[in-house]
Amino acid sequence: MTIAVAPLVLKDWFGTNVRDFLCLNPVSISPQPVHALSMFVARTTEIRGQRRLSDLAKVVATKNGLWAVSDEDLRSHVRYQLPPSDSDLEQLRHSLAGLLAADRAVFQGTYSFQLAHVGLANSDRTDHYLGVLASRLVLSRPDGRQALAAVIRTGPSPPSLSEHSAPM
Amino acid sequence: MTMSVQTSNGITDRNLADLFERGAVFADRWPTAVRHRLDVPDPLAVTVRAALKTGSHVVITGAAGDGKSHLAMTVLDDLTPVIVHEVVRGQSLPEGLPEGTVVFFRDVSALTDGDVLTAVRQATEHGLTLLLTVNEGPLNTLAPQDQTGFLRDIRDAIHLRSRGVEAPDPSSTVIVNLSGRQVTRGDFVSGAIQKILPVVRPCRVCGKSKNCPRVRGAQQLRRSRIAQERVARLLQMLTDRGRHLTAREIWAFLIDLFFGWTCIATNDEVDQQRGYFWNRVFDGDNAIAQAIREDFDPLRVARARDDANLWLGHSDDLGISIPLTPPRVFARSNIEEGLVMFTSAKRFYFFFAKSWDIDHTIAAFVPASQFGVLLAKAAAGEAVAAELVGLINAFRLGLKTREDLWISRHHSFAAHRRPAVLAASGKVPSSTLVVRVPFSYEASAYPRSGFFPHRLLMGWSGSDQEFVIDFPTWRELQGERNLIVDRSQETLDFALDIFLAQGNPPDAADPEVLVYDHRRRRRATLRLDGSERRVDVL
Numbered sequence: 068m069t070i071a072v073a074p075l076v077l078k079d080w081f082g083t084n085v086r087d088f089l090c091l092n093p094v095s096i097s098p099q100p101v102h103a104l105s106m107f108v109a110r111t112t113e114i115r116g117q118r119r120l121s122d123l124a125k126v127v128a129t130k131n132g133l134w135a136v137s138d139e140d141l142r143s144h145v146r147y148q149l150p151p152s153d154s155d156l157e158q159l160r161h162s163l164a165g166l167l168a169a170d171r172a173v174f175q176g177t178y179s180f181q182l183a184h185v186g187l188a189n190s191d192r193t194d195h196y197l198g199v200l201a202s203r204l205v206l207s208r209p210d211g212r213q214a215l216a217a218v219i220r221t222g223p224s225p226p227s228l229s230e231h232s233a234p235m
Numbered sequence: 236m237t238m239s240v241q242t243s244n245g246i247t248d249r250n251l252a253d254l255f256e257r258g259a260v261f262a263d264r265w266p267t268a269v270r271h272r273l274d275v276p277d278p279l280a281v282t283v284r285a286a287l288k289t290g291s292h293v294v295i296t297g298a299a300g301d302g303k304s305h306l307a308m309t310v311l312d313d314l315t316p317v318i319v320h321e322v323v324r325g326q327s328l329p330e331g332l333p334e335g336t337v338v339f340f341r342d343v344s345a346l347t348d349g350d351v352l353t354a355v356r357q358a359t360e361h362g363l364t365l366l367l368t369v370n371e372g373p374l375n376t377l378a379p380q381d382q383t384g385f386l387r388d389i390r391d392a393i394h395l396r397s398r399g400v401e402a403p404d405p406s407s408t409v410i411v412n413l414s415g416r417q418v419t420r421g422d423f424v425s426g427a428i429q430k431i432l433p434v435v436r437p438c439r440v441c442g443k444s445k446n447c448p449r450v451r452g453a454q455q456l457r458r459s460r461i462a463q464e465r466v467a468r469l470l471q472m473l474t475d476r477g478r479h480l481t482a483r484e485i486w487a488f489l490i491d492l493f494f495g496w497t498c499i500a501t502n503d504e505v506d507q508q509r510g511y512f513w514n515r516v517f518d519g520d521n522a523i524a525q526a527i528r529e530d531f532d533p534l535r536v537a538r539a540r541d542d543a544n545l546w547l548g549h550s551d552d553l554g555i556s557i558p559l560t561p562p563r564v565f566a567r568s569n570i571e572e573g574l575v576m577f578t579s580a581k582r583f584y585f586f587f588a589k590s591w592d593i594d595h596t597i598a599a600f601v602p603a604s605q606f607g608v609l610l611a612k613a614a615a616g617e618a619v620a621a622e623l624v625g626l627i628n629a630f631r632l633g634l635k636t637r638e639d640l641w642i643s644r645h646h647s648f649a650a651h652r653r654p655a656v657l658a659a660s661g662k663v664p665s666s667t668l669v670v671r672v673p674f675s676y677e678a679s680a681y682p683r684s685g686f687f688p689h690r691l692l693m694g695w696s697g698s699d700q701e702f703v704i705d706f707p708t709w710r711e712l713q714g715e716r717n718l719i720v721d722r723s724q725e726t727l728d729f730a731l732d733i734f735l736a737q738g739n740p741p742d743a744a745d746p747e748v749l750v751y752d753h754r755r756r757r758r759a760t761l762r763l764d765g766s767e768r769r770v771d772v773l
Contacts, residue, residue: 100648148769155772158759162750162772165656169647181646 101170105179106198108188111215120189124178127164135175246272248434255494260486263304274309275426278684283310286409292365294389297413300483303368328357336363343369352381359383399671399692415674417474418482421685424467427489432457438497448510449493462586469527475607476706477689488523505572508579513586531601533585534578545580555588606706610688613672621665623693626712631657632751639664642738655718655754661740669694695737702734716753
């Protein structure tokens with residue numbers, strides 16, 4: 068025996084009740100947590116001074132299992148003093164990549180480094196706005212900044228926390 | 236005909252054999268006469284008895300089967316002429332109990348909280364002496380409710396001691412926490428064996444036959460102190476890994492070695508082998524035998540010359556007489572039967588051969604025994620921090636150094652991929668780390684009673700944070716680092732991340748960063764120079 072059942076249509080219900088609050092794409096393997104954290108920290112702090120994160124991304128970014136930027140190009144484009152020896156440079160790139168790009172979220176154009184230091188935070192839109200949302204949630208509370216300051220351990224040049232809510 | 240020995244208290248060997256046949260190992264339910272007959276001398280009984288005689292309260296805690304009630308009742312059996320009043324459910328203490336009366340709580344779990352709290356209050360108000368046996372769970376529940384503060388002080392002291400913190404007994408009180416006792420490290424096992432062996436009788440199938448493996452095995456064991464010591468050594472081997480074996484578990488295991496076997500009607504020599512204690516130690520149908528078998532079986536130890544002589548039955552070359560038909564005889568017609576006989580012969584040889592240095596063998600074959608050595612060193616007061624630091628450095632950074640603990644870190648978030656590269660830019664001397672030894676207070680206060688740590692707690696000076704090093708952690712620290720999903724290693728790494736984050740190495744302006752790549756198995760040292768914007772590979 069076959070019983071015909073009307074399909075359950077939830078589109079309208081989701082439209083009015085769910086999308087108004089938060090939308091998550093559960094089938095995506097991106098964003099990685101590191102994207103969201105990087106954006107979150109970038110939006111909640113003011114980091115001053117030259118960081119040259121794009122140079123750092125050139126050092127550690129990979130493409131199809133190889134370095135995205137060749138050693139020769141790296142030496143000509145990067146404004147850090149790199150080891151003169153090719154083997155030392157290779158060792159340096161592997162070490163930094165293992166430490167700063169462990170979650171494979173660093174590419175030549177877009178990059179979210181492992182937050183070994185707050186200064187590595189970067190606005191990387193591949194977080195699908197999760198970091199922005201989180202920063203808005205934290206900064207919307209009166210005690211949010213204090214809570215955040217207690218979490219972030221700062222180095223010799225501490226970044227100041229953002230005074231304003233991050234725009235969506 | 237089996238002769239039944241009548242003892243002064245009226246308990247016969249047959250009575251005890253019946254008891255063992257039933258597997259009645261709940262010592263606190265033994266009648267007084269049985270308790271006297273099977274009592275294994277315990278140094279703690281002397282301590283408890285002396286405390287009660289001087290009017291001190293005594294609290295005995297521990298897990299089920301640790302022998303709390305047995306210890307208390309053994310002491311009370313000989314505590315005449317002191318008046319003992321046992322607290323029973325629903326009844327408060329009667330008026331007019333004379334000073335010095337011992338108020339006995341046989342099992343706090345069988346009483347209501349109200350019964351216990353009221354009796355404790357009444358007893359302390361009237362100068363009576365308390366003797367409590369209580370599990371740690373009920374004690375934790377009762378302590379906050381006790382207005383006298385007596386149970387709270389007990390609980391606090393127990394908790395601190397179990398973490399290796401020195402906490403003396405509260406005033407006029409003696410606390411005995413049997414949870415910290417490894418009875419395998421005292422004389423308990425050999426004492427229990429001595430109680431069991433004289434009353435072993437043939438199984439019901441064999442009737443009166445002296446050929447029953449139960450009886451023949453017991454006769455062999457009675458004649459060999461070495462074999463008895465080796466049974467005890469195998470049990471101690473289990474506790475080396477921190478496993479807590481209760482007195483009841485050991486009684487049950489030892490009784491089962493003999494009374495757990497029943498011959499089958501058609502058995503022959505090959506079938507009978509399964510009934511000998513030297514096989515049942517490994518093959519018995521119980522958790523302890525299974526654990527022993529998993530850790531160690533002499534069958535897995537290759538001893539070429541001995542093995543050949545065992546196979547051929549050359550007792551003269553072995554130095555001892557093997558009471559079995561040589562395996563080669565059976566192997567001529569059935570190789571499986573030959574192997575069964577060889578297994579039995581090899582295990583017999585393990586227990587009875589003086590020439591076999593089993594401590595050396597176990598140390599080589601059983602990792603847990605190495606952990607036991609570490610615990611023993613720590614318990615004896617030796618510094619083990621450097622040894623533990625060496626394990627952590629090796630696990631995290633592939634380093635062999637032990638003098639300093641490198642504060643290694645990684646910053647990976649991805650749950651589906653483990654960090655392959657870890658780095659450290661600072662270190663702290665091993666000598667600044669503190670290693671606490673659980674139950675060290677008891678081990679010092681009651682030597683020769685078997686108190687022994689089951690794990691170590693490593694921490695920073697002046698900090699409550701501890702990194703717990705039990706046997707699984709110790710093993711994991713020495714394991715090959717796995718770079719794919721491995722929940723055990725991830726848990727360990729997470730614990731180390733938290734622990735090391737509390738380390739406070741001195742800051743360096745231009746730090747050298749030690750980097751270890753576990754995937755490529757390569758180490759590099761980077762020097763960062765901020766002012767020159769320069770990175771060097773050293």
